[in-house]
Amino acid sequence: MKKRTPVSAIMSTNLVTLNHTDDLVTAEKLFKEHKIRHIPVVSGDVIKGILSYTDLLRISFADAVDEDESEVDTIVYNMFTIEQVMVKNVLSVASDTTIKEVAEILAQQEFHALPVVDNGKLVGIVTTTDLINFLLQQF
Numbered sequence: 001m002k003k004r005t006p007v008s009a010i011m012s013t014n015l016v017t018l019n020h021t022d023d024l025v026t027a028e029k030l031f032k033e034h035k036i037r038h039i040p041v042v043s044g045d046v047i048k049g050i051l052s053y054t055d056l057l058r059i060s061f062a063d064a065v066d067e068d069e070s071e072v073d074t075i076v077y078n079m080f081t082i083e084q085v086m087v088k089n090v091l092s093v094a095s096d097t098t099i100k101e102v103a104e105i106l107a108q109q110e111f112h113a114l115p116v117v118d119n120g121k122l123v124g125i126v127t128t129t130d131l132i133n134f135l136l137q138q139f
Contacts, residue, residue, distance in 0.1 A: 007102045008095040010134045011116050011124035015040065020048045024059075024077035024085065027051055038113035038127060041086045045121040049086035050113060059085060092117040095124065103131050 016034050018027055018041045030039060031053045041049040060076055092115040093102055102114060106128055116124035 003098070003100060005099045005134075006096045007093060007099055007116060007126050008124065010099060010130045011095070011126040012130065013124045015122070015125060017042045017122070018051060018082060019043065020083055020086075022082055024056065024080060024082060025074055027082060028056055028077065031056070038125065040115050040122055040125060041082055042122060047090060047092065047115050047117060047122045049083070049088045050090050050111075050115060051082060051086040052111075052113070055085050055087070087111070090115055093126070094118055099131065099134060102126055106131065 016030055016036060016039055018030065018039050020041050020043050027039060031037070037053045039051050040047050041051055056077075059080055091105065091109070091111075093105070095116050095118050097116075105114065106112065112128045114126050115122055116126060
């Protein structure tokens with residue numbers, strides 16, 4: 001296994017992002033359209049937070065009611081802003097951080113994605129799925 005491989009070798013750079021002023025309906029649409037579970041929330045190129053699909057599920061009451069699910073989700077989503085639901089003060093790594101270091105961080109924390117930031121600018125995102133795929137390539 002390559003011990004000093006930088007995270008830039010496995011991170012996603014074709015980023016789907018949300019502006020901090022977007023709404024949660026837009027966020028859900030992006031999650032489903034792109035089949036992803038984490039979206040960096042930005043203001044320009046600067047990361048403000050990260051929103052996970054799990055964050056949306058936490059505020060959704062759709063399973064508890066007998067209404068049309070999309071209507072209920074829209075009503076609930078309009079009660080909150082992205083900034084209220086997203087994780088703020090996000091831990092990030094630089095693109096030259098080793099995959100091993102990223103794996104250690106994700107193994108010790110309760111989240112599954114890390115934004116990759118160089119010189120204050122969001123340049124990628126790395127997830128536990130990226131790490132698993134990297135490990136699978138080693139075999």
